[in-house]
Structure formats: structure tokens, C-alpha cells
Amino acid sequence: MEYNPKDLEKKWQNFWKENRSFEPSEDFSKEKKYILSMFPFPSGRLHMGHVRNYTLSDAFARYYRQQNFNVLHPIGFDSFGMPAENAAIKNGSHPKSWTYENIEYMKNEFYSLGFSFSRERELATSDELYTKFEQAFIIDMYEKGLLYRKKGLLNWCPHDLTVLANEQVVEGCCWRCDTPIVKKDMNQYYFKITQYGDELLDDLKKLEGGWPKQVLTMQENWIGKSNGLEFNLFFEQDSLSKLKNSFESFDVFTTRPDTIYGVSYAALAPEHEIVKYMIENALLDSQTIAAINSMKNTSSIERQKEKSGVPLYLDVLHPLTGKKIPVWVANFVLMDYGSGAVMAVPAHDERDFDFAKKYDLPIYAVIAPYEGQLNPDAAFTEAGKLFNSENFDGMNSKESQVHIIEYFETRNLGKKTTNYKLKDWGVSRQRYWGAPIPFVHCDECGLVMEKKENLPIALPEDIEITGEGNPLEKHPTWKYCKCPACANEAIRETDTMDTFVESSWYFLRFCASKENWEKEAFSSQQIRYWMGVDHYIGGIEHAILHLLYARFFTKVFRDLGYLNFDEPFDKLLTQGMVLKDGAKMSKSKGNTVDPDALIEKYGADTARLFILFAAPPTQELEWNDSAVEGAYKFIKRFYDRTSRIYKTDTLPVIEHALLSKEEKFARVKVYEALVRANDVYKEKYTFNTMIAGVMEAMNALNLQTDADIWTEGYWILSAIMEPVIPHVCWDVSKEYFSLKNLSAQKVLEEVFVVESLKFGVSINGKSRTEIEVAVGESNENIIALAKESAAKWLEGMTIVKEIVVPGKLVNLVIKA
RNA sequence: GCCUGCGUGGUGAAAUGGUAGACACGCCGGAUUCAAAAUCCGCUAGCGCGAGCUGUGGCGGUUCGAGUCCGCCCGCAGGUACCA
16 A cells, blocks of 8 residues: 555545544443643644644543543633734734634644544634623622722833733833833732632642642642741831821731841832832932832832842831831832731841842841851851840741740730732733623622623624724723613623633533533533543643633632532643744744644644654654654555555464564564553653654564564554554554454563563673573572673672662672 | 753653663665665764773762762753733
């Protein structure tokens, strides 16, 4: 047979489509697997990162179908979001048509890659039907008190009169008009994710083993639970009068109460209310105010790098010693963590140290290392022994923390507190292409929820997108409505939702079969059967936000009674990025590879094989054109060598003992490949080594000529490779095996039985020679053999130790 | 800045603490061919004629034995809450 990928792939893609080959069954008595890749944003065309992502999930889906599971492998589009509006600004396209045209194009690309998605469950989150249910959930969450409004600081472009995403701020200026941005305080909607902070943290334990350690650690750090001491720093007399008694103190939080006697200054965030008061009441000179404003308008990342600050010429009193402590504004103090104010201990905190050095503030060391000397040129941040700490001298860090907190509490100076880095999730966006937040502002009733029967609140289509202002706000009629409570004239909320909201529950929607889509978001019976997702596959860049939000929604839905489990994703596989010339593929760098061109030239199977073979999935994947060529050649060879096999409906039966050395070797390699393949899906996901195993088996088959062994080899190898290169494997399987081999394969243990083993012999850990030893030989005999073979290195030496690693090697430790 | 990873031949990579470089790509050599493409076979970490020596970003440590474990340093990547 001549390998012609174009016709062959089209043939099987049509076959799969016509036979509905990949639709899940509604027979819930069967064992299931839910295989899910993170769905794409419809940016226009697939990029290699997508190809990698869906090739991985497709391999899992196909493997488990072979193993006779009922497999759900759905696909959709995360289709709301900023790029649709950016395209509108740039090209005058309508976000909706831009989005849906992109979806059509990308769907075709998907199916030309042979992905075994359930076509019937395709969805786009910008569909009104999706919005309808999402808005209903938002109302549920509001009723539960999980959604609230408060002021938040946003990037504001004073020229375009619009809110900017962090991404749209380039070096502190608006991406479109270059106007320096300012921070503006605006009313925003927030999900109370912090209410679930402890559970989100504790349940990470349930994910151990299923999720990469790395991701668990990142989430743990993000939630950032820390215990410590919260107390007030009181102003001394002069400062009190300077502030006209408007403030008597401010709150600080520390995780290191053991360093309390080392406090040498205090620092406030530039957004702190005391700072604000001083600016408004002309208590600061213009230079100081300018410095504070520039801190406020720098991104929090920039602010952490180069530390800067200004003194407020205020003093507070040390809570224990009564000593005066100067108060500064410092850019590295963030308003949204803790209370926006810190006690600074430069001797024992690196940031405080850098700041103190820069501004020549005093440094008081109070913790000494258990061993060695304090280095005066650096902060000593580890635990140690206290000194210069009055009654607590001599205690170690840990016990002193307990005593110091107790000391504060008994004197009502402060209290033990738990703090989280996790902040509530701001979900409102002042943009058009998103799901409208289903609320109404009524002069009489205030903030009112829309009635569920009025959902969806859909977007108007006749809008103008210019990049200035909020399109929904500017629409002539859309926002005018009746109050759902009192029926008076009212104004609809013009904010839309963060697109992370859609991706926080799409995996639940996929559980619903299409017949019920109009009626309900999903049924509890379907959810109970399909969830949790058995393998969730996506980019490492989603390790924190998306995954945390999806976990949060799952817990909220549980508490709303929609489902009965705590975590949505049992096993997570985070894939690395696709690189070319050492850098992430991107249009601006001009180093992209177009999947369509690749399929056109070599076919989908080649693209899939290259992607799975070139690197393990978690690692970055470096693109290499000639390696793609190599993948193509392998498939061609695989297809051509079917000339060595015969047609059969059953696996050939072979008498192993009667075979030649080469024939035995070929069978060993084939069955080794099978063992490796099964292991890959269980835990390691290293498709590259699975494919290497198949290549070794092919090479071994090629060293012999027995038709039975060739046929047995193909029966098994084409089953192993079907998840990777499905088109060619279905073709081979149909032609020779009537598709009977695409099923779970049995490992024949008898093939692995051997009579002797090779042992490496090393001297002092350095490998020297090799010996062959009969299975079951005693250690003494093995050592004797090893000594004999390594005699040359042992001359005149004394053997001090002999180590035998069973089945592997002998190490002889010698000295002169 | 902070959090999390990664670093092995010319290249992509492989190696439950146990013979570093499996499997590929590329290079080189050979077969086939009038010639080439395609295909097939062989070789390929570096140094050395050789016995051998040196090698997993750098420096130290633990161990009979370290690419693998620990500490410090360097470089690169992802995330950093309105990109998704």
C-alpha cells in the first residue's frame, strides 16, 4: 500500500463523522472516562500549543475507548473576551461575527487533525443559551451572599475615558493613545472567594497524586495563609496634633512577632487612608505628594523591584518599649494585603533592610543565629535566639512567638490573626464582549436582581466599538429597562463578567446531553455519572487563576445543591509551551509554524506523532522541521512494512520456546512496548518513551522474517499507536485485522522469561566491565565472577566492600 | 521583586540513587542508481594511536555509588489577580 495521508485521513475523518464514532453513550451502567482539554479562545487559527493540547487529550480518549470505557471528550470555545473587541477596534469587525467565523474555521482545523471530540456537545460560551444559565448562577450566588459590590482601583485612561486591562497598559501608558494611565476608584462586583480560602487550601490535599506537585504548591502560595500578630501602632503626641486627632493609630500585621523589638520604622501603602488624609488636608509638601502619586500609578510588580519611599514626619510609639518610630510611605507596601501597613524590622527582613539602607534608617538586630555570627551587611531572616528583647531574651524564635502574642493579647495590645494573600475575585468588566451582569439599578429599590424568567439578558448587536468608553454604557437604549421589583424606570448594569466565570463551569455543561440543553444547565444524574474529570489537560500558565476559580465554583455549586463533590479535576496534566528557536511562538517574533501548512504537507498523523515524540508533555517543546520529516518517514515505513503481515481476525498464536534469538528478541520488544504504553496512561504520560518503545519494537521485528511474529507485532503495535496516529492505524487495522485489534491487549509474561542476566561491574563506583550471570546465581558466585573479570584493576589492591545490586551491577570498593 | 519550574552530545531527548546519552533528527560512510531523489545498511559525547582519561549550567556537600538528594551561585521560562 502506498502511503497517501491526504486521502487516507479524509477517508477516516468522514468515516468517524458518519458513524458518530466518538459520541458518548447515555448508558450510565458502563464505566466512564471524562477526558478534557482546556478549551481554546477562538483567536482565529489554531496554533501549535492547541495542537499539542488536543493531541494529548485525544490520545487519552482513544486509549480509553480501546479499553472499553464510555468516553466523554468534548470541545467548546471560551468565546467572550477582549481580543474580539481589539479586532473590532483595529478592523471594524463585529465581535460576534469575528468570534463565530473564527470558531467555524478552528472547528475545521480540529477535525482535520483527527481529534475524536463529541461533535454533538460543541458549545461556545458566548451563546445566549450559555449566558442564560450563567446569569442564573450569578443570581444564586448573589442570594447566597457570595457576590457583592465595593470600590476597587482600576487602570483608567483619561483620554479614551475607558478602563484598561493590565495588558493594555504599556509602560504606564494607554496602549492606544499613549496617555499616562491613572488609578481610578470605581464600584466593582466581587465574588467572595476568600470565604472558601481555607477549604481551597485544605482540599489541595485531596488532589495530591493527581495534580502536579508544582501546581499544588503554586496554589498554596497564592492562597498564602499565614498566622501572625495584628496590633495597633499609636501616634505620639506631636503627630496626633499634626493629624488633628483624626487618626490615633493604624493597624499592622506581622508573621514575625519574635522580631518585635527590632522594629525601627513603620511603612504605609501609598493608598493608605492616613496618606490620603494628609494629601487632602495639605499636610504634605508638593514633592512628597508627587512621589506618592507616582508610586500609586506604578504596577504592583514594578513597585516590588526598586524600593522607594518618602517620610511622613510622623512618629508612632513602639507598643512594648514606647520608643518613637518614624512612619514612612513605601512603594512595596501593598494596600490589598493585610492592613496596608507594616512594622519594619530591617535586621530580619530583606525588603525592610534594603529600604533602611537606602534611606539610612536605623537597624536593630534582635535575633541571633543558633550557630555563628550575625552578618551586619545582610538581613538575617531565619529563626534564631532572641536578644535585646527584654523578658524574651534567650528564647528561640518559635516559642517566643507564642509568648509575645500571648503578651499582646493579655494586655489588649493586639491579637493573633490569620491572613491570606488571596483576595476576593473582581468579576466586573467595563466592556462589551462578555456576559452582562444580570442586575438593575433602581432609584427606589437600589440594586435589584433580574428575574430568572427574563434571562438571558443578551447583548445588543447594534453597537459601536471604538476603544473609548464602555460600549454598553454608550448604547442609546439598551440600558433602559423596568425595575424587576417595582416596575419603575430603571437602569441596567452595563458591566459584563470576567471571562474566567465562563471557564469556571463549562466542564459541568459538557456533562449535559444536547436534548436537555434548552431546559437546564445540566442534570444532577449526568453530573454524578461524568464528573470528576478523569484527565484534565492544559497549559501550565493556568496553574493558578483558572484552576482556582474552577475549584471555587465547584464548591459553590455544591453548596447551592447542584452537585455533591468537592473537586472537579481528579488528574491534571499541565503541558509545556511550544517553542521555536528557543522562544515562545508568536506572530511578533515571526517564528510561528502554521498547523494547516503542516497538515497539508505531511498529514495530521505526522503532526501528532512529532508533537508527542519530541518531548514529554510537561516539558517545553522545541520545534524542529527535520524531526517532523523524521516522524513522517516513520509513519511511511510503518505503513509500507505491512507487506510483511497477513490478514487475520485473531492474534496469531506462537510457540515462544521454539524461536530463534532474533525472533524472541522481537517479541520481547513488542510486549515491552505494550507494557510501557499501559504505564504511560496510568501515571507518567511520557508518550515520547512509549513511541520510542514502539520504534525499538519495529527495529527488532526488522531483524527477523517470521510472518507470524510480524503479524502479531502489527496487531499490538497498531493498537498502541492508534491514539497517536489514528488515521494510519485504523487503515492498517481495517485492511488486515477487520478493526478487531483496536482493543485492550494482553501482556504475555512468558515472553519476558530469561535464563541469564548481564551485570555491570564497577570499581569504586566507576564502571569497568560486564559479566553474564545465570538467573538465581548466589551473590558469592556473582562477586567471584566480577572479581575475575575485573582482575586487572584489582591487582595489588585491597577490597574493602562488595555491593551487589540485584539484576543490575556489582560494585567493588578498593584501596591500595 | 515575589511564587513555581527548568538547565544532559551538533539538535530533540532517555535514565525506581546503580553500566549517562535509549529512541530519533542531523552529519559522515556504504549499498542501490547513468545520476539524483526515495529507500536500505553502518558510524557518531569530547580528548587520546592506545591502555585510558574527562564529561549531565557553576562551586561545594551527603553516599560504596549522584544527571537524580542537600546548600549556595549563574542563566532561561511560566505566573503575578482586567490576556486567556
